[in-house]
Amino acid sequence: MRILVTGAAGFVAYHLIHSLLKEGHVVVGVDNMMSGQERNITDLKSEFKNQFSFIRADINELAPAAIAANPEWASLLSAQTNAAAAKNFERVYHLACPASPPIYQKDMLHTLDTCYIGSRHMYELAAAHKARILIASTSEVYGDPEVHPQPESYRGNVNTVGIRSCYDEGKRAMETMGFIYAEQRGLEVRTARIFNTYGPRMSPIDGRVLTNFISQALAGEALTVFGDGQQTRSFCYVEDLVRGLRLLMESKTTDPVNLGSQFEFTILEMAEKVVHWINPKLTIKYLPLPKDDPKVRRPNTSRAKELLGWETKVSLEEGVGKMIASFKDDLARKG
Ligand code: UDP
Numbered sequence: 001m002r003i004l005v006t007g008a009a010g011f012v013a014y015h016l017i018h019s020l021l022k023e024g025h026v027v028v029g030v031d032n033m034m035s036g037q038e039r040n041i042t043d044l045k046s047e048f049k050n051q052f053s054f055i056r057a058d059i060n061e062l063a064p065a066a067i068a069a070n071p072e073w074a075s076l077l078s079a080q081t082n083a084a085a086a087k088n089f090e091r092v093y094h095l096a097c098p099a100s101p102p103i104y105q106k107d108m109l110h111t112l113d114t115c116y117i118g119s120r121h122m123y124e125l126a127a128a129h130k131a132r133i134l135i136a137s138t139s140e141v142y143g144d145p146e147v148h149p150q151p152e153s154y155r156g157n158v159n160t161v162g163i164r165s166c167y168d169e170g171k172r173a174m175e176t177m178g179f180i181y182a183e184q185r186g187l188e189v190r191t192a193r194i195f196n197t198y199g200p201r202m203s204p205i206d207g208r209v210l211t212n213f214i215s216q217a218l219a220g221e222a223l224t225v226f227g228d229g230q231q232t233r234s235f236c237y238v239e240d241l242v243r244g245l246r247l248l249m250e251s252k253t254t255d256p257v258n259l260g261s262q263f264e265f266t267i268l269e270m271a272e273k274v275v276h277w278i279n280p281k282l283t284i285k286y287l288p289l290p291k292d293d294p295k296v297r298r299p300n301t302s303r304a305k306e307l308l309g310w311e312t313k314v315s316l317e318e319g320v321g322k323m324i325a326s327f328k329d330d331l332a333r334k335g
Pocket of ligand 1: 100101196207208209210212213224225226227231233267289290293294
């Protein structure tokens, strides 16, 4: 198949694209490199020379007329008709948008635009190609949840005017838009609500909790716990997530599906684990809790299990072990 992946330089996309290319699919990736890593693209290009093409562009700029007016974009992204239609995309994995709070909060309007305008462009592109589109939605559609764990039927508790709202409300609008394209334009849409995910090739300066803890521990610094560390998260290893995304894409499931880990820890427990695994002498430094930080988060994954036969397989210890090893390799490479 010919497949488009947006947010191609991010770590989830890297693992997804790698698995698609290994099976012989042809992939076009798009990224504006705002939070992705250059190395993810160069590694994919060198390992899969003729199967992978990359466009450095912001999806907010990829309106149909703009694609048509740009020869590079047109040759890789324009839908063909008749005899050439075999070259069209059959699948679009729409992952573009920074997911780390400090990064998506740097330019909140751009984040909102990416979720709304950028997604609109990707729905239009999928419709022109008659492709099925999978959108990367988020546990953030549940906001600071009052129902725990969160089933897909829970409608959420999101602050419309807070520091997370550009992302949370943006992603909610992206889901709404998918519903409209499916209802009124006949587009095939799959909606993954992705919970906290981690693994090799996350950017060490991404600002998220596990990347911070591992980078700090490897540098011999104190680990920064925000608030009292009693807030909880459930961490899913990226390979498990990618398997879930691919199963969802190829399923008939049109309702949103949670993808995430069942194992919930407090952030303080996570810090203590990282200290234990990397260097028991390290200390913990407490910093103020950012506003609107969800107090608890864990998916109810019965739907994913029932409809996709999906469950996580990789334990936290195994997954974090691989992430630590990859961060150590990165440090060694940088000298
Ligand atoms: N956090 C922390 N120290 C850090 C980074 C994050 O204690 O250096 C906390 C953050 O306040 C949140 C949790 O860890 O409660 C997860 O944060 P992350 O940014 O990874 O993602 P979120 O799930 O909040 O979107």
